[in-house]
Amino acid sequence: MNDRIGATRDGIVIRGARILGGEPADILIRDGLLVEIGQGLTGGETVEAEGLIALPGLVDLHTHLREPGREDAETVDTGTRAAALGGYTAVHAMANTEPVADTAGVVEQVWRLGQEAGHCDVQPVGAVTVGLGGERLAELGAMADSAARVRVFSDDGKCVSDAVLMRRALEYVKAFDGVVAQHAQEPRLTAGAQMNEGAVSGRLGLTGWPAVAEEAIIARDCLLAAHVGSRLHICHVSTAGSVEIIRWAKSKGWDVTAEVTPHHLLLTDDLVEDSPVGSYNPIYKVNPPLRTRADVEALREALADGTIDCVATDHAPHPVEDKETEWAAAAMGMIGLETALAVVQEAMVDTGLLDWAGVAERMSLAPARIGRLQGHGRPIEAGAPANITLYDPSVRAAVDPAGYASKSRNTPYEGLTLPGRVVATFLRGRPTVLDGKLT
Amino acid sequence: MKRHLISAADLTRDDALLILDTADELAKISERSIKKLPTLRGRTVVNLFFEDSTRTRISFEAAAKRLSADVINFSAKGSSVSKGESLKDTALTLEAMGADAVVIRHGASGAPYRLAGWVRGSVVNAGDGTHEHPTQALLDAFTMRRRLGALDGRKITIVGDVLHSRVARSNVLLLATLGAEVTLVAPPTLFPVQVGSWPCEVSYDLDAVLPKSDVVMMLRVQRERMNAAFFPTEREYSRRYGLDRDRVAKMPDHAIVMHPGPMNRGMEIAAEVADSPRSTIVEQVANGVTARMAVLYLLLGGADLGGEI
Secondary structure, eight states: OOTTTTOOSSOEEEEEEEETTOSEEEEEEETTEEEEEESSOOOSEEEEOTTOEEEEOEEEEEEOOOTTTOTTTOOHHHHHHHHHHTTEEEEEEOSOSSSOSOSHHHHHHHHHHHHHHOSSEEEEOBOSBGGGOSSSBOOHHHHHHSTTOOOEEOOTTSOOOOHHHHHHHHHHGGGGTOEEEEOOOOTGGGTTOOEESSHHHHHHTOOEEOHHHHHHHHHHHHHHHHHHTOOEEEOSOOOHHHHHHHHHHHHTTOOEEEEEOHHHHHOOTHHHHSOTTOSSOGGGOOSSOOOOHHHHHHHHHHHHHTSSOEEOOOBOOOOGGGTSSOGGGSOOOBOOTTTHHHHHIIIIITTTSOOHHHHHIIIIIHHHHHTTOTTSSOOSSTTSBOOEEEEEEEEEEEOOGGGOSSSOOOOTTTTOEEEEEEEEEEETTEEEEETTEEO | OOSOBOSGGGOOHHHHHHHHHHHHHHHHHHTSSSOOOOTTTTOEEEEEESSOOHHHHHHHHHHHHHTTOEEEEEESTTSGGGGTOOHHHHHHHHHHTTOSEEEEEESSTTHHHHHHTTOSSEEEEEEETTTBOHHHHHHHHHHHHHHHSOOTTOEEEEESOOTTOHHHHHHHHHHHHTTOEEEEEOOGGGSOTTGGGSSSEEESOHHHHGGGOSEEEEOOOOTHHHHTTSSSOHHHHHHHHOBOHHHHHTSOTTOEEEOOSOOOBTTTBOHHHHTSTTBOHHHHHHHHHHHHHHHHHHHTTOOOGGGTO
16 A cells, blocks of 8 residues: 555555455445445555455544634544544534534534545534523524535534423424434433442442433433434433333334444443542543443443444543543543544454444444435445445554544543554545555 | 552551551640650641631641641632642642642542642542541541440441531441441432442431440531432421430440531531530540541651650
């Protein structure tokens, strides 16, 4: 491989890649499209992919790019660089920026910044309520009709807790096939909440964030979505109880989808008490909080059996000074774009719960489908847009955020050994990452 | 012993007994007219108080001064902290001044652990949020031992707002280490959800527990808890969980009454009970200085005590 690759007039042949972990094959891409899959293909340039897994370009339903407003934490440019390095070809940029993405103007600005950066497609998410205030619906239709073509609406970071407002939002977005992505957190039950409510929070004297505060909202919203016949998506499901409720809602045939973050598939709340980086280290502070081992097991099982549809990073960059504090004063959130695939391999593939076809479904096809994202999340077959991620699952390395493209360093995995490496990412035939580096 | 004292769980049984035995020795000094030892001369102890607590601060200050340490009082109010300086920057400042020990009181649970990551000196937790207050537990154990002898098998009842009490957490851990049998009593709203995993018994019925208690320790109830619907009214709390004369009558004759202070007289404890001979409340204050002397002495590696007393 070399840095000159990128001129696609004569095409690129990806040689010997194992598509979804299958037998080695060549992939010819030209003019942004996947032209042919076969053996002994020839083209203008060659990317050797022996031993690498080929996946459809990953799609993230839940990314915080922080621009506009908190460019000290992340920008569209740095965040999408991180996304490309993580194997992503599209990310959904959450609406809790400053100003909030609650108008056509702001979502178009974010969308254009993504186009200009060019590392991956940026699909803005629109706020459900004005200023995330939870009181009045934002102009959802204007955002849907804008150049940004918004289909996912979320007040993420805050819950649309008012039942009537949630009902109206679910109804209203039906007009343009939108979906409301709920941050399920009953606010009264979580006032001042610092970590999962359980044995550890009791010992540590930290205000608890009870599982019921998530589960009660999910149950209510599933019933509301069924009642008005709309689509509902649940952000960052974190508890075993939530899984049971979603499983039940799906068994009724209701149009409910759900995501889980990589960190909720791997980490548990006892890290707050004792970890390689000390006690009460806010690197583990996140919302919803890390839960128990039983919750992690239930989430893995749910992702494997499809109760949870997809993995979404909830990539949440914060500057160092917002994490180098006492626990209560620290910001909530973790970065995750550059480690997502590795964590999914560790938690799901190496445990035998999911094969690579399953990973493609959960990290590319399903999120694109839920977000109604055009041109992404297509199977690797002739005629599809050439969005491809090449991944080497055979290596293992210690996580070192020093080399991350993200502006922030708040990864909970530092020092941990994780498997795999994203070797290359192609966005409509153009390599954004080659040999593990941005082009 | 570990370098820091942040949780009562940091102490092994041998550590805890060494501190209590050392406190016994040091108590003899308090009975002398000149209450001072040269042990920590030239060492610097910083009292870093982010919360107002005059009682605890002067207790630590007296302890350090009786050991001849230099004491710097750093109060968050009126300092750079109130202008937005971070805990880390404060820690680095103290580090630059060469603090041998930092005694920290902070409103955020776990703040002493963060501080310990940024300073070289020993960190002593003087109360962090709703987490722990290990020197309070040490002075309580010291007080119990002086009144009742060894604590193995002793039945200790702790009554009140366990959910928000750093005193309760440290006492449960230390008393379990020392072999005592602890029972926590509170309305169910004032227990953490999984208190069953703690090394103690749990009861909602104070009257049932009193006859088999060697010690009854009452915790302060913050009045603001009432507004958050943890219990209906002060009067109802007092009726169900307050220690009045009738309840004291149910206790064995030898049993003592403790309170870490400051008290709400008439709320969790009746005035006549607080002032009765069973009450150790004033002793606890005096013992606080002694127990903290023992902690500073041992953490800062004082010379053999035998030659000095």
